[in-house]
Amino acid sequence: MANQLETHNEPSVTSLVTGIIQDAQQLMKQQLTLFGHELRRDVDKTKEGVSKLAVGGVVLLVGALMLAIALALVLDVLVPALNWWGGFGIVGVVVVVIGAVLLVLARRDLGEIKNPVDETVTSLKENVEWTTRPK
Numbered sequence: 001m002a003n004q005l006e007t008h009n010e011p012s013v014t015s016l017v018t019g020i021i022q023d024a025q026q027l028m029k030q031q032l033t034l035f036g037h038e039l040r041r042d043v044d045k046t047k048e049g050v051s052k053l054a055v056g057g058v059v060l061l062v063g064a065l066m067l068a069i070a071l072a073l074v075l076d077v078l079v080p081a082l083n084w085w086g087g088f089g090i091v092g093v094v095v096v097v098i099g100a101v102l103l104v105l106a107r108r109d110l111g112e113i114k115n116p117v118d119e120t121v122t123s124l125k126e127n128v129e130w131t132t133r134p135k
Contacts, residue, residue: 028127035120046113053106060102068095 011019068091075087082090 024127024130028124031120031123031127038120042113046110049110049113057102064095064098068092 068088072084072087072091075082075090076084079087
């Protein structure tokens, strides 16, 4: 009689394996959901960053163009031997250097965006390996 009570309280191997499989499936579903949220978040961040970069670039371009024209004309007035084309040449070189630095900085910032696909694929591979070959 004691043996019958003990066997009824212990779960069967089938129910244990079924539970493990269900837990693994639930874990995969949760990881895919998390991946979707991370991907949406990263896409939103990227869209926001690119839109700010575009608007800022246009505004900066207009302002820099106006300042460059003014500075070139000021150089022509301050250094008459330079002529107007010399002032525009000097200002043009300075503006090109500043623009190049800004583009390098923007490229670096956009390059720091993480790719969630790699992490999720690695996690899913580990889960599949764990479920197919439990230790």
